[in-house]
Amino acid sequence: MTWSTREIAELSGSTVKTVRYYHEIGLLDEPDREPNGYKRYEVRHLTRLLQIKRLTGLGVPLAQVAAMGTDPDGRASVFRAIDAELEATVERLQNIRQELATLSRPGASPDVPAGFSGVAEHLRDNDRALIMIYAQLFSDESMDAVRQTLEARPNPALDEEFRDLPEDADEATRQALAEQIAPFVAGAATDHSVTLEPKASTSRQAEAARSAVGHAIQALYNRAQVDVLRRAHLISEANGDARSARDRRDPVPIENDGH
Structure with missing residues (x-):
């Protein structure tokens, strides 16, 4: 037939x-x-x-x-490759389901990255926008450190003082606030300082990430706040240089073992 x-x-x-x-x-x-x-x-x-x-x-x-064709080894290789792709897809879908479940809970917000819903209520719109940009540009380890710092809320009063800083804040107010913030910025040796590592694989991409963050900060915060952040970074860097110089002058003594 x-x-x-x-x-x-x-x-x-x-x-x-x-x-x-x-x-x-x-x-x-x-x-x-x-x-x-x-x-x-x-x-x-x-x-x-x-x-x-x-x-x-x-x-x-x-x-x-x-x-x-008829090569059993060739077929098996193809099937294993497809299975690996499916495994990755299943994992991605499971992560999506977990995130959807999290977003379905009362108080959850889609305006912050995954894992940040617990701290979203303490953040203002510009803070949330900046964290979303951070999550796109910086490593998972960096974002874990950011989240842990926000969860710890080491100085809520200082956070509010910075967020409420008016654009016409005077010189003394800016400098005083910068000195208080300096211990919490990247490079400062404190329990709550955060060093942001770009996801980028090349120096050009890393520089582009830092430049994007700079533009975002300029757009999301007023001039006085941006100035305070700039001053805080300068203070933090100066303190770091001072610590390094002190460590070079005062090396840790090596105990004599008698030999």
């Missing part, structure tokens, strides 16, 4: 267009033709179409279906 193109397509659960395409790319052998020119498909064609359907249904690309 033989079948026409339409009949073989229906039997295999595909379409006439698909069958013809498989012929074009060499995935399905051309059948013999009747004297009138019509194609007549046999059982081997139906079997091949069902094999292709099964493999593509498992995620095997058509190019790899064509290249698999």
Whole structure:
């Protein structure tokens, strides 16, 4: 018994267009033709179409279906590669489900990165926007440190003083606030200081990340706040240099073991 193109397509659960395409790319052998020119498909064609359907249904690309041939090792390698991709997809979907479950809880906010919902209520809109940018540009370890610092809330009063700082704050107010903030900025040797490490793999990308953060801070905070942050960083760097110089002058003594 033989079948026409339409009949073989229906039997295999595909379409006439698909069958013809498989012929074009060499995935399905051309059948013999009747004297009138019509194609007549046999059982081997139906079997091949069902094999292709099964493999593509498992995620095997058509190019790899064509290249698999009869080599068992080659087929196994293809299947392992697809399984690894599926495992990564499943993990990604599980993470998405976990995040959706978190966002479904009362008080959760989509305006902060995953893991930051617990501190979102203490943040203002500009703080949330900056943290979203941080999460895109800086390492997971850096963001864990940021989150832990926000959870600890080492100085809530200082946070509020900075957030409420008016744009026309005078010189003395800015300097005093900067001196209070300095111990908490990157590079300061305190329990709550945070060093931000870019995700970037090249120095150019790292510089672009830091530049983007600088532009974001300029856009999200008023001029007095930006000035305070600048001063705080300068104070922190100066204190760090002073500590390094002191350490060089006063090296840790090595105990004499008697030899």
